[in-house]
Amino acid sequence: MSFDNAYEAITEENDSRWAFGTGFEDPLSGVDTTVPSGVEGADLAAYCLMLGDDALIFSHRLQEWCTNAPELEDEVAIANIGLDLLGQARLLLARAGKAEGGDRGEDHYAFFRAEHEFRNVRLAELPRGDFGELIARLLVFSTWRLALFQRLTESRDPVLAAIAAKGVKELTYHRDYAAQWAVRLGDGTEYSRERITEGLASVWPYTDELFTPHPVELRLGEAGVAVDPSAARAEFDDVLGQVLRAATLDTPEAPAIPGVAGRAGRAGVHTEGMGYLLAELQSVARAHPEATW
Amino acid sequence: MVTAQAVAARVTDPELPMLTLADLGVLREVSEKDGKVVVAITPTYSGCPAMDTMRDDLVHALRGAGYAEVEVRTVLRPAWSSDWITEDGRRKLAEAGISPPGAAPRRSGPVPLTLGPPARRVRCPHCGSAETELLSEFGATACKALHRCRACREPFEHVKEI
Numbered sequence: 024m025s026f027d028n029a030y031e032a033i034t035e036e037n038d039s040r041w042a043f044g045t046g047f048e049d050p051l052s053g054v055d056t057t058v059p060s061g062v063e064g065a066d067l068a069a070y071c072l073m074l075g076d077d078a079l080i081f082s083h084r085l086q087e088w089c090t091n092a093p094e095l096e097d098e099v100a101i102a103n104i105g106l107d108l109l110g111q112a113r114l115l116l117a118r119a120g121k122a123e124g125g126d127r128g129e130d131h132y133a134f135f136r137a138e139h140e141f142r143n144v145r146l147a148e149l150p151r152g153d154f155g156e157l158i159a160r161l162l163v164f165s166t167w168r169l170a171l172f173q174r175l176t177e178s179r180d181p182v183l184a185a186i187a188a189k190g191v192k193e194l195t196y197h198r199d200y201a202a203q204w205a206v207r208l209g210d211g212t213e214y215s216r217e218r219i220t221e222g223l224a225s226v227w228p229y230t231d232e233l234f235t236p237h238p239v240e241l242r243l244g245e246a247g248v249a250v251d252p253s254a255a256r257a258e259f260d261d262v263l264g265q266v267l268r269a270a271t272l273d274t275p276e277a278p279a280i281p282g283v284a285g286r287a288g289r290a291g292v293h294t295e296g297m298g299y300l301l302a303e304l305q306s307v308a309r310a311h312p313e314a315t316w
Numbered sequence: 317m318v319t320a321q322a323v324a325a326r327v328t329d330p331e332l333p334m335l336t337l338a339d340l341g342v343l344r345e346v347s348e349k350d351g352k353v354v355v356a357i358t359p360t361y362s363g364c365p366a367m368d369t370m371r372d373d374l375v376h377a378l379r380g381a382g383y384a385e386v387e388v389r390t391v392l393r394p395a396w397s398s399d400w401i402t403e404d405g406r407r408k409l410a411e412a413g414i415s416p417p418g419a420a421p422r423r424s425g426p427v428p429l430t431l432g433p434p435a436r437r438v439r440c441p442h443c444g445s446a447e448t449e450l451l452s453e454f455g456a457t458a459c460k461a462l463h464r465c466r467a468c469r470e471p472f473e474h475v476k477e478i
């Protein structure tokens with residue numbers, strides 16, 4: 024069949040020539056998203072945004088490594104890890120929308136919230152450093168998140184439990200990747216040892232925040248839906264200890280950087296880099312708010 | 317009319333086109349009621365970018381076979397395991413030069429850290445040698461690792477155990 028122009032061809036009522044998409048947008052399509060009994064939908068939505076924003080924002084930092092990694096294999100690894108986290112973020116943001124009960128989808132949360140509405144930990148948003156900083160941050164982030172997700176597989180919310188069960192499999196590979204590089208760098212040359220040591224020192228002040236529960240996490244933890252992050256500290260310390268010993272590195276000693284009046288990432292109080300990150304992440308969607316692709 | 321199950325089972329994976337969605341184990345259920353077909357699929361990885369295309373391909377194939385009303389649903393639990401790749405699927409992977417996965421780890425409780433190379437034993441899909449080494453746990457798609465054969469020196473992909 025011939026057409027006068029390309030536009031006519033792609034808008035024709037015969038989808039045998041379609042190229043991209045049939046409008047599918049909801050990653051939770053067909054999943055039962057009823058909020059568990061005894062739980063406030065707003066709390067569950069806030070909790071899903073916390074875990075979802077951690078993944079979305081750190082994934083963005085990992086994407087900044089595309090074309091900047093030291094080796095092709097690491098370029099591919101970092102991009103894959105970023106993609107896994109982006110997938111986790113999409114599921115969690117979509118789950119937040121369903122828990123909230125309105126018609127907000129993942130794009131609303133990712134592109135049309137202001138900085139103070141993002142609930143990710145500050146560790147996720149720190150500007151990209153060198154490869155030593157990347158490995159240090161990925162080690163801390165994935166060790167923490169894996170410990171949370173492994174516990175979250177028991178959540179009374181079946182959707183969260185399912186997202187966590189899937190995430191555990193992915194995070195296991197992320198943590199092993201970071202741990203093996205940490206050992207290689209720490210037990211490598213004088214220079215590589217210096218890079219990973221400095222990397223760990225730069226992210227360490229943000230680790231306490233990972234284990235400081237927000238009231239929503241405590242309330243939902245009591246209800247058997249969320250994980251109180253302080254419960255994961257011992258496992259985190261044990262895993263980090265194994266890695267640091269193998270890497271012949273000392274445990275970093277750097278004082279925690281507190282939030283503002285006790286408020287940090289989980290309460291929407293972020294560091295300077297966050298505004299720049301969002302400006303890039305949100306620019307296209309905000310310039311063309313009605314666009315679909 | 318070909319059954320909806322048979323039509324859906326023939327749809328291939330966009331990234332591993334030698335496998336059908338049924339071979340890969342992502343096609344979980346096909347049911348038909350009052351002329352409406354409901355297909356349930358599960359993602360291999362959370363970020364699997366092929367999910368949208370799988371949906372579109374399923375809808376397209378079923379409509380083409382005469383099923384006007386088609387709904388594709390996502391199933392998240394149990395999470396996909398590489399153990400669900402069928403025997404047929406494993407054979408097709410090997411024929412395409414991709415090493416099929418071994419048994420996926422089954423655990424409960426804290427996940428143990430792996431600081432050394434993975435315990436998997438991988439045979440080169442080109443020459444059959446067991447003298448292979450891991451290059452990277454991350455490859456061209458989320459589900460594959462990159463290995464190299466020490467005998468024939470060819471690199472090859474291996475579907476990861478999850």
Ligand SMILES: [Zn+2]
Nearest residue numbers: 440443465468
């Ligand atoms: Zn070989």
